[in-house]
Amino acid sequence: MRALFAFIAGGTFGTGLVVSGMTDTTKVQGWLDIFGDWDPTLAFVLGGAVVPMFFAWRYTDGRLPRLGGKFPAPPEPKLDHNLVLGSLIFGLGWGLAGLCPGPAIASLSYGGFGGGVFLIAMIAGMLAAPPARRWLDAVAGSS
Template identity: 70%
Template sequence: MQRLAFAFLAGGLFGAGLFVSGMTDTAKVQGWLDVFGDWDPTLAFVMGGAILPMALAWALTRGRAPLVGGSFPTRSEPRLGRNLVLGSTLFGAGWGLAGLCPGPSVASLSYGGWPHWLFFAAMLAGMFAAPRVRARLDKALPAG
């Protein structure tokens, strides 16, 4: 129960941070991506505010266990491959076109209206289809 309470608290804090930072505002996100037009650089502070504490957290938790049990995720190998390139491209295209990514889309469901619900449904459909599409691609085009 304690683990669920911490997860709820962390999720709520994360959602509030997304809202306060403007990450749930599709126009602000698209303004950040419009580097050749009316560029809005304010989300760089959001990115820095996320990357710096996470780098510190990775450094401080090396060799430790969480207070409420379990284990911290291991770092992934910094390997550039087909899956990373394809996934990053699809994620970036969706983020640029819609102005939302998974976290902000969930955070904006309560006030974003039907377009946010439509994006959320499409995102869930993509998450459901992705493993099946990947299995077919891996079978048809083996990596390496």
């Protein structure tokens, strides 16, 4: 059952990514190009997604997930260098190619050779993150 609902959630997520335009790199780059011919559609995508989730979070109060377990605890409100630097690095890559992780996976079936190369490079980057984090922590700790 858990796998079935995960499949449905993944499918709905992917469909939303395609429909919204998040898998079209030229659109995404237009949405991020605030210094050029800026297109504000990204705010509509994010706004449209945040509204159902806002109500979902409120519904979790005093309840448990339908298939058992617990709802994820609120993360520690720790705003550290990894969060800030990591997000900046991610944003640079996102703007450069126009793909973030969800759309990179969702477009696998039609993204062609380049799409596959992006996904492999992204996975390589993910594998490089733990040593990068240790290095950043050491630099931050010694300063």
